[in-house]
Each structure stands twice: as C-alpha cells, then as structure tokens.
Amino acid sequence: MNAEFIEALNSICEEKGIPKDTMFEAIEAALVSAYKKNYGTSQNVKIVMDRETGDVKVYAQKTVVEEVYNDLLEISLEEARKINKKYQIGDIVDIEVTPKNFGRIAAQNAKQVVIQRIREAERNVIYEEFLAKETEVVTGIVTKVDKKNVLINLGRVEAILSPAEQIPGETFAPGDRVKVYIVEVKKTTKGPQILISRSHPGLVKRLFELESPEIQQGIVEIRSIAREAGSRTKMAVFSRDENVDPVGACVGYKGARVQAVVNELKGEKIDIVKWSSKPQEFIMNALSPAKALSIEILDEKEKVARVIVPDYQLSLAIGKEGQNARLAAKLTGWKIDIKSESMVKS
Structure with a gap:
C-alpha cells in the first residue's frame, strides 16, 4: 500500500462521513487477523499503518520479565534494555516482525475492510435519515406487487407494505405514488428495515x-x-x-x-x-352524528358510562355492526353502554 491508497482512503472517509481513525483501526484489526491466519502465530501482535505513507508494520508484543518461560510472549529485562535502557519489569516491548510479502496480504484485506465499512456507513446514514422520519408521512413509488405484499421505493431504501398495514380493498400497480406512515425503523445486519403502514x-x-x-x-x-x-x-x-x-x-x-x-x-x-375535558360532553361529541338525551357516569375509575338516546337514534348511535359505538369508545377511552329511551322506561 502507498500514498495513493491513503489519499483515496481519505477521500472515501470524507465523502461517506466515516471517521478516518475508525477506518484505520478497522483495517489494522483486520490485518492482525490476516497475519495470524497466514503465519499461524500465537504471538501477541500489533499492526500499525502509517497514516501518511500507507506503510504497514507488524510488531510482536512481549512482556518484560525477569525469567523467560515463553519466548513468543516474553522478553528478559536484559534483552529489553538492549533495545531501550528505560524498560522495566512488566513493560510491553514492540519488536518488528513484518514478513517480506505481507504488503500484498495487507492490501487485499484493507480493500475488503474499506468496502465493508463503506457499506456499513451508507446503511447507517440511511438508518439515521429514516429514524428522524419515524412517525412521519413520506411519499414512495410502488415498484412491485408480489402476491399481497407491495414493495415501495422510498428513495434510498425500499420498504414492504404488508397486507396487515394496507387499507382493506386498496389496490396498487407499479409506478403508483403513495403516501405511507413510517411506524418504526429497525437496525438489522442487512441494513435498516423500514416498517410502513397505510392503516x-x-x-x-x-x-x-x-x-x-x-x-x-x-x-x-x-x-x-x-x-x-x-x-x-x-x-x-x-x-x-x-x-x-x-x-x-x-x-x-x-x-x-x-x-x-x-x-x-x-x-x-x-x-x-x-x-372536551368533560367526559359527558366528549362522549356526546364522539357519538356524532347521533344525538344523546343524557349521559350518566356509572364508574369514573373504570371509565364506564351509560348513554340514553331517542328510540329513532339507537341504530345511528350504535352504527352498522356496532362501528359508531366501538369507535366512540376507542376515541374517548370510555366503555359506553347505549340504551334507547323506551328500553330505560321499561
């Protein structure tokens, strides 16, 4: 590796928003694994890549001891002081052990790490972008309708609109522009997963x-x-x-x-x-278009109320298949018991 590689690496880091130190540290960690894999050593090794020239050096790290039991991991105080007189017992000595052909191995591994880090950075940028849009509405374009799932392009990422999140009876065709609600953004090993909904x-x-x-x-x-x-x-x-x-x-x-x-x-x-902050008033409004004669709070703690409506308004208050009453209960958070005027009198 050379200065051209470093120049290219710096440009990539700047363009993709990847901290340079993070990239270099990742390359160095990958090179440690590559060194051990290719040279089968049980030494403690450290690899340093020059930030300016791209030169790679491998160092065996040995602990300074009084008596050496394992020469792969330890060095005597006498030998250490031949390198630097300041070494003491317990210090770590770096001894260069760079193999002659390690540059080629380093270049291959560095390339793989750079590609991986770019991919991770791009995924992270997309994740952060859509995380900021969580609970927002975005416009996408339908790219594919696969059985009941609808694939929607949201710009930098695609999301699946599952049947459960579709409006019943709605149909889609490739090329349709559609507004969707971003329910949740998840970080996965395959990149960000955007959960969208129209329901x-x-x-x-x-x-x-x-x-x-x-x-x-x-x-x-x-x-x-x-x-x-x-x-x-x-x-x-x-x-x-x-x-x-x-x-x-x-x-x-x-x-x-x-x-x-x-x-x-x-x-x-x-x-x-x-x-309305007044339960009776809010319940009355929620049952619209039906009009109530009276509303009685049966249990304030459990939020239970009884609503009396004119006989001719009963079906309107309850709604088709109970929908009006059901939605009113959900809207207000109250359990609503609807009775007609004649039912109460009898």
Whole structure:
C-alpha cells in the first residue's frame, strides 16, 4: 500500500462521513487477523499503518520479565534494555516482525475492510435519515406487487407494505405514488428495515397536519384518533384559541381539507369532533352524528358510562355492526353502554 491508497482512503472517509481513525483501526484489526491466519502465530501482535505513507508494520508484543518461560510472549529485562535502557519489569516491548510479502496480504484485506465499512456507513446514514422520519408521512413509488405484499421505493431504501398495514380493498400497480406512515425503523445486519403502514391512525393525523396550517402552527391539536382503516375514522380535535374552530380548521373551506384526506384514504369516512375535558360532553361529541338525551357516569375509575338516546337514534348511535359505538369508545377511552329511551322506561 502507498500514498495513493491513503489519499483515496481519505477521500472515501470524507465523502461517506466515516471517521478516518475508525477506518484505520478497522483495517489494522483486520490485518492482525490476516497475519495470524497466514503465519499461524500465537504471538501477541500489533499492526500499525502509517497514516501518511500507507506503510504497514507488524510488531510482536512481549512482556518484560525477569525469567523467560515463553519466548513468543516474553522478553528478559536484559534483552529489553538492549533495545531501550528505560524498560522495566512488566513493560510491553514492540519488536518488528513484518514478513517480506505481507504488503500484498495487507492490501487485499484493507480493500475488503474499506468496502465493508463503506457499506456499513451508507446503511447507517440511511438508518439515521429514516429514524428522524419515524412517525412521519413520506411519499414512495410502488415498484412491485408480489402476491399481497407491495414493495415501495422510498428513495434510498425500499420498504414492504404488508397486507396487515394496507387499507382493506386498496389496490396498487407499479409506478403508483403513495403516501405511507413510517411506524418504526429497525437496525438489522442487512441494513435498516423500514416498517410502513397505510392503516395506522398516525397516517390520518399526519395527513391532516399537511392540510391544516392551524395544526402545523399548534393552534389546533389532534387529541385522539380511532380508526378502522378503509371504513371509518373518528378524530377528536381541540383549539388553543377560542376564536378558532378546531373542527372547521380540519374540514376547511367547502370541505376541501377533509376531502383531500378522504381522497388519499380512498374514500374512508372521517368524523371530526370537538375534544372536551368533560367526559359527558366528549362522549356526546364522539357519538356524532347521533344525538344523546343524557349521559350518566356509572364508574369514573373504570371509565364506564351509560348513554340514553331517542328510540329513532339507537341504530345511528350504535352504527352498522356496532362501528359508531366501538369507535366512540376507542376515541374517548370510555366503555359506553347505549340504551334507547323506551328500553330505560321499561
């Protein structure tokens, strides 16, 4: 190895953001293994690569002792002081033992280490980039539809949209642009693994943040979301400014903002209600579009409430297959027992 190699190595380190010392230390560690493999020695060896010239030297490390029992690992005080008079018992002496043809072996191993480190650095850059995007929405391009799995190109990495994370009934074709929610970023031996979703409630939240300046500015806050992907979502919103209607900020002029989100979710229905710190008021809002006559808190600790609705509103309050009641319970965190007016009287 020579100065040209060092120059190239420095350029690679700078371009890929790899600390030079980290790269040199990795090469030196690999060369120790290569030396022991090729020369079958049980010596303690140290390998030093000159940071300027690229010259590689191998040193046998021996401990200074009064009496030598193992000449591979030990050196007498008398012999050590022939090298340097300052050596004391217990010191480590470096004795150069560089083989004549070691340069060729060193070059091969150094090349392998550099390639490996570049790969690791690139993986780490991608990992850090997407870790910063965890719980965010990104746009990708569908590259392949394999049975039920959808492969999506996110730029520097591809991710699989599994059936469980898809919106039921949604179809994809190569070339489609699609927004996905980054659920989690994992570091694996094969590189970063990006877990993405289109069925996660977080997708709805982030889509509304993109549409509503009031949410971006922190004036309006999304307090909770209950979602059954592909069918219906309920979202509770709160305004920090009494002059700003939180529901209106999400719906937009002539429903433009909510419609943009609905279109992205392929027609999923979205109910936007006002959040309230008062349980009765919040439960009443959550059951929208149904109207309750009264709400009774049965157990505040266990969060159990009974809701009385007019007879003609019972099916609306419960919803198709119980969906409205189920989503309202999930949105509020309360167990909701819905009764009609005639049921209570009887």
